[in-house]
Amino acid sequence: MSFSYWDSTEISLLQANLHLKTVDIYDAYLKVFPNKGRTYDSIQKKVRALRELHKEEEIVTPEGTPEMTGGEEMMSPLIYSIDLKAQLESWLRETSNNFTPQLPSIPSDKPKGSTLVFEVSDIHLGKLNSSYNSAVAIDRILNIGFRIMHKIHKPTDLEKIIFVLLGDEVEGEDIYAHQNSEIEIPVIEQARLFAEAFFQMALDVQNFLGLPIEIYAVPGNHGRMSKTSNPRSNWDNVVYMMLSSLFKQKNKEISFNLNFEEFLTMASNGKKGLLCHQGTKHSGTPAMQVKLLGWAITEDIDFIIHGHWHTWELVGT
Numbered sequence: 673m674s675f676s677y678w679d680s681t682e683i684s685l686l687q688a689n690l691h692l693k694t695v696d697i698y699d700a701y702l703k704v705f706p707n708k709g710r711t712y713d714s715i716q717k718k719v720r721a722l723r724e725l726h727k728e729e730e731i732v733t734p735e736g737t738p739e740m741t742g743g744e745e746m747m748s749p750l751i752y753s754i755d756l757k758a759q760l761e762s763w764l765r766e767t768s769n770n771f772t773p774q775l776p777s778i779p780s781d782k783p784k785g786s787t788l789v790f791e792v793s794d795i796h797l798g799k800l801n802s803s804y805n806s807a808v809a810i811d812r813i814l815n816i817g818f819r820i821m822h823k824i825h826k827p828t829d830l831e832k833i834i835f836v837l838l839g840d841e842v843e844g845e846d847i848y849a850h851q852n853s854e855i856e857i858p859v860i861e862q863a864r865l866f867a868e869a870f871f872q873m874a875l876d877v878q879n880f881l882g883l884p885i886e887i888y889a890v891p892g893n894h895g896r897m898s899k900t901s902n903p904r905s906n907w908d909n910v911v912y913m914m915l916s917s918l919f920k921q922k923n924k925e926i927s928f929n930l931n932f933e934e935f936l937t938m939a940s941n942g943k944k945g946l947l948c949h950q951g952t953k954h955s956g957t958p959a960m961q962v963k964l965l966g967w968a969i970t971e972d973i974d975f976i977i978h979g980h981w982h983t984w985e986l987v988g989t
């Protein structure tokens with residue numbers, strides 16, 4: 673199976689080896705990722721895009737960098753900086769109090785109480801049109817709290833609330849042509865307002881119900897920096913970092929799970945779920961069913977929750 677998105681380790685490998693011939697990069701890629709199923713063409717295309725990006729940065733050659741001479745004697749692949757990866761991981765562990773994967777850890781006992789799982793995605797805070805602006809977006813976020821506190825029929829054995837933040841929380845900037853004429857505020861303000869509103873809402877819910885809250889988060893496509901940048905470089909992830917730090921400092925009853933990747937697994941009442949932003953558009957065609965089944969088998973999951981399409985649908989078997 674192959675995902676259209678490139679994960680950070682794949683990008684790091686390509687970036688670290690841009691000095692090699694494309695065919696050698698392809699060989700190195702296959703050695704490190706034998707099961708990703710990417711074609712030579714797709715790797716060639718990505719390498720070309722990354723080289724374009726690096727062109728501007730390569731005006732000055734740092735001292736000590738071996739000079740390439742037509743490619744007769746190539747350096748061996750560097751893979752990626754292990755130190756950097758370790759540093760990033762330790763920083764992530766600090767930022768997210770539950771970074772260590774929680775799964776698979778399906779409890780053998782039957783769950784005692786109910787869990788409310790509430791998806792919050794595609795808020796697009798910062799988008800501006802005749803019926804939508806930042807104030808409406810903030811209202812919607814705060815309204816989630818009012819609905820949970822006062823309107824949703826709560827089972828008497830409700831013992832936990834899980835929020836799944838599935839991306840496109842901010843509208844972003846430069847995601848498509850002419851988008852900037854439909855944006856009310858810059859993305860840094862979008863991120864700040866979303867984090868503030870969600871933090872307030874979650875605190876209110878936690879305070880009102882007195883139940884523990886868990887949050888899981890994956891980024892969407894509107895927060896990305898560009899099509900060729902590292903997929904982790906995403907404004908949704910910035911929002912999640914802000915929230916994770918806030919909860920860690922202010923409220924230990926609310927835990928935050930993030931790893932900056934586009935796929936995240938979660939456990940709830942003995943079931944395992946896959947969280948991602950885009951998912952599949954629908955489950956009505958064989959192609960979509962194969963995609964869903966592929967995820968279900970490789971991740972060994974019971975359910976998938978995703979956003980992106982702005983339609984509500986519950987698919988079950």
Ligand SMILES: [Mn+2]
Pocket residue numbers: 840892893894949979980981
């Ligand atoms: Mn989207």
